Amino acid sequence: MFRWDVVWQYLFSGLFFNAAWTTLWISVVAQFAGVVIGLFLALMRMSRFSWLNWPAAGYIWLFRGSPLLVQVLILFDGIPEMFPSGEASKILTPVVCVLIAFSLNEGAYMAEIIRAGITSVDAGQMEAAKSLGMRYSLAMRRIVLPQAARVIVPPLGNEFNNMLKTTSIASVIGLLELTGTAQVYGSQAFVTFEMLIVATFWYLVLTTGWGYIQSWIENSMDPNRTGKAEIIEKKGWTRRMVGFDSSRSFQSPQAGRGTSIPRS
């Protein structure tokens, strides 16, 4: 018998507020670290020095080629076994393990996204910056990366949406984020299903909220400045979240799937 009263009782409880907060801050920290790691990996990958190239390629190969769940378990269960004194397990608490594993893993994915973004910027931009006496780092920071950001931000937003949900993996090592909380408290009172519904509600709150923020960020990046306004569509949150855009659906027959409306 499905107990709606349990769902209502827990929907806005402090228990799930805290769980949602845990999910959120772990996601934000891991994503931020992932972007930083990814930026360095991307620059290493693109370097003309092979001694920078290979370690980055190896890193990306390793973390993209193995499951995140296994990486978390290796950190939490595997590494402490190598140090029987118990020091390692004191440092490697569930939160620390999750943050490390998620950051390292995300870095590998962000590296490819950032590399694609940098590659999309015309080589003439770097040359122009260099010819004005800019060092590589200054040219990257002031000229290339701001232009690459336009290409990087949309997939970055999708990565973060994924991150919010993938943190559920942390529940296997006992971290009480949304999924973990639902499982632990649900199984105690035989209301697992109800609790998972509550958790789902909160995941949707987080991802929907992020959908709004992502739309706002992308729209505020003003594609007009690049002269590429025609190929960058403004995306409403419905397009982002559900795959269609309510504000567009009744416009014109040409405004179908995959077409964009040139803005003048």
Place this chain on the structure above:
Amino acid sequence: MSGTTTNSGSMVRGENIVKRFGNLTVLNGVDLLVKRGQVVVIIGPSGSGKTTLLRCINHLEKIDGGSIYVDGELVGYREKKGRLVEDTDTNIARIRSKIGFVFQRFNLFPHKTALENIIEAPIHVLHEPKDVVIERARTLLDKVGLADKADSYPHKLSGGQQQRVAIARALAMNPKLMLFDEATSALDPELVGEVLKVMRQLAEEGMTMVVVTHEMGFARDVADHVVFMDKAVIVEQGPPEQLFDHAENERTRDFLGIIR
């Protein structure tokens, strides 16, 4: 500074420059001398190596042999235990900051306005105060006839306007030498004149310039010295009157005959 100071009269001195792309030799032992205040125009058919030569002068291309001195300093390389090795990023950047470069395709920064394009390097490379730089940028925009376009983004400007902003951007660094790489080749015919006018004015003011161009009228009027390149070497060079009217070499005469 550097122990390799050369004849103080020369701004650029290239000796026996060799450049290869894979198996293809693009520059095969080229010597180039540009005196201070001189306007040197390099002409020649496509693929003759003239653009590559220009790009070697500010080390946008590495060279495989020979040496290039700009303002008495060796460009792109330094001596280490008796051998030449590539110079540090910082050192190359410092030398480049004295050399203005104007690209065929403008390469303005699309995320910055005309004014922001111009003030970027003086502020972040030369670390000059912002108000001083903005003042200078406005003067330069006025000079190239675009005072009213300071706040326009590049894609709102015509090709000729973009190229004039690009020239102003290079001039904002107070360069000792300006390099022009087919600065009018990407422009619609009716826009060529406005860019050439700015270049002409610069030449009159005494700027040292190396210009790669297909504009023979400009070469004849403005150049102090014309260099004709073909097949990776300098075939003939001299004052414009000599080259255009009394070319000695068969290839030079052919080229000028065809182009006219």
